[in-house]
Amino acid sequence: MRTVHRLVLHEARVFGSLALWVGRRRHGTAGGRVFGYARGQGSTLLGLAFVCVIETVGVAAMLRDWPAAHGVMLVLDIYTVLLVLGLHAAGVVRPHVLTGDALRVRYGVRVDVRIPLGAIGAVRRETRMTHEYAAGELDLPVGSQTSVTLELAEPVGWTTLLGRPEEVRVVRLYADEPDALVQALTRS
Template sequence: MRGMPMRASARVAFVLVRHEVLLLTSVLRWLGRRAHGVGDDRAFGYARGQGAVMFGFGFVCAIETATMSVLLRGFPLLHGFFLVVDLYTILIVAGLHAASVTRPHVLTATTLRLRRFATVDLRVPLTGIASVHRELRTTHEKREGELDLVVGSQTTIALELAEPVEYLTFFGRRRAVRLVRFHADEPDALVAELRSVGGPVTATP
């Protein structure tokens, strides 16, 4: 029994480290202007909806770094410790935004791939989409069978599925959803593309 909490703690640590590595890798992709998993397919960004918020977080972190440097200038060890922590925090904030920029939604000939940061990656078969419509929401409640990929406190598209689709949560649990709300910088263009694929997709206004 003692081994179970240790294994659970090790798994949590692994997930957190893996997530931070993905964020740091995203910064490199951002600097190199290399999108992840797009290729020749159509990409739809969603990062503009959170740009101001992420800039605000980064600015606050930068102010905190400068303030702590002044307050702790007489304590070199503490100053060095907090400087590393603050700079790493700024890097993680940059990584979150970079992950959003470099991991856009992707529309292929058969699949709509919905993503957010480096945590959510949901592949929806186009044949499994029952309806799609523009829907601006700024408040969201967690409900069974629904997934809200909120960006900048809002979602702009609602996707109803004919059958449940599974995705992995942050800690690797499988969850089935039949309704997905998500944000796109160009929601009208994405909705139009989905409606143009034909098949079972219903264009709900």
């Protein structure tokens, strides 16, 4: 039951992000320097939304003689289009945030990890295209690519989408302006 609750909460946050995006607002960025990551996924997600709209029109034409099925599919198709737009919006309105004492690394509504600046042992600009799962590592690729690697001097805890606590020692993330993020972290 907890898993279902977490997934419903996840969906609500995605749609909440869509509302923030329409209102041109951001979530949790007050008092910090913002580093976006959504530019790398924008064209893919918006293209997927366009394909979903085309699919909606095609299915509507095929089911025009079955009003009940047409209504159900229309609702599902509209939900899908809004969900895809919401996933993009979540990346736009929830960027990485650097404050005076921590870096808040985020990936839409799915990941939100607060890394104290004192826990960052090394930071470097590193473009990686492959990411194999390894215990103690958190990879947050956009378009299958990460551009910044953080090696932590001490493990940092975070909670997965389904509520499982984990600790990480290496965080790889994507930033639209990776050099600026690395410079800001090096100065801190």
